[in-house]
């Protein structure tokens with residue numbers, strides 16, 4: 099499957115996808131007012147006069163939001179505009195009391211750039227058109243009232259960065275991989291908390307289909323996809339639906355659609371407005387946004403090593419596979435755990451296996467973030483050192499890990515001692531055990547000598563059992579083979 103992405107056709111059609119992603123910027127206060135941005139407060143307790151659009155109030159640009167936009171531009175190799183302009187996007191909706199949204203239109207703050215990622219084995223690059231600053235709207239509440247709706251303006255004025263791609267993606271899998279990579283980057287550089295359930299990172303997927311070589315088809319825009327799973331389902335459904343429409347002789351109408359996770363279908367919400375419908379014009383209440391070059395350089399100096407560069411370094415310095423390196427750079431905390439443990443133990447590959455295996459499994463099961471995992475990088479290093487030097491088997495190491503995780507111990511060596519998990523590395527003692535097992539399982543011995551390899555495994559199993567799991571499996575293998583010859 100993984101090498102089939104270059105020319106993916108669905109029933110003879112090429113899929114074309116472009117993304118618009120709203121990343122909520124992690125500022126303390128709103129983009130044009132001093133009200134807090136915290137999620138989940140009582141309705142209308144975090145909206146000030148500016149957010150309520152009371153007459154006579156004026157917006158004031160939040161410098162922190164601009165800095166976060168600059169960080170994204172630097173991370174994605176974009177041009178940071180020295181001069182960009184806020185515009186009013188006019189439309190009427192109850193959750194938008196001003197009657198317009200402040201956004202950027204003709205001159206956005208971040209221009210161009212790209213996002214690169216692996217799709218299977220293949221390297222993909224999606225070009226960005228732009229990323230612009232804008233404010234979020236409020237929220238209509240339909241559930242708590244009978245025959246009426248409420249408006250919560252807490253979210254009004256929350257800073258967003260809308261990140262727009264070229265229509266470069268050619269499959270739902272590529273679109274999801276793009277979204278995951280963008281998510282990794284915005285959380286990595288600390289501009290967005292990435293919480294998709296709370297709506298901090300939501301994607302609109304523009305989808306069209308065409309016969310290979312034809313002009314771009316008419317697109318429909320699937321709004322507000324807030325999980326990677328729904329993203330994939332929604333695009334796959336939309337593609338099938340569009341192809342069926344065209345095959346049935348109907349033209350696709352440009353439209354905005356919603357995905358319903360319960361039915362797995364997309365449904366038209368409204369026919370799509372054109373830019374002209376919004377009557378964009380520069381906002382006279384806000385001066386142009388001017389970004390001095392030395393500010394950009396200051397922000398650049400404070401940028402962390404980016405996940406892709408770090409992953410490449412893990413491959414070069416620690417001999418990891420590209421897949422492992424990408425997995426370990428999912429978050430700064432995971433990458434730090436790997437680097438600390440790999441340095442302390444000198445066992446990069448083992449550390450990588452343990453983080454991606456046992457540690458990740460426990461983190462998922464207990465819903466813990468790696469930053470607050472009960473087993474530290476230092477403990478993990480001590481554990482893999484004891485596997486590497488043959489003190490404990492991999493299975494025993496899982497018991498030690500469990501003991502550390504559940505707080506039954508803190509020192510790896512002390513836990514090994516207390517639980518009697520040391521491997522039997524004493525050849526003499528092991529040979530006695532093997533002789534006993536061979537005597538008690540003469541039938542298996544005979545079968546093996548008659549050419550049945552399975553009988554060998556049965557004997558290894560018996561020896562491991564007789565040693566209560568403490569024998570070194572490799573050593574058992576070697577000794578047993580020698581004795582059976």
Ligand code: ADP
Nearest residue numbers: 114115116117263264265304305306314315317
């Ligand atoms: P609008 O201003 O109406 O939102 P844009 O031209 O800014 O439209 O495009 C919005 C998004 O739609 C971009 O991500 C772009 O790549 C994508 N897009 C444009 N045309 C198509 C198409 N024919 N098929 C799929 N995606 C498209």
Ligand code: MG
Nearest residue numbers: 118260262302
């Ligand atoms: Mg748009």
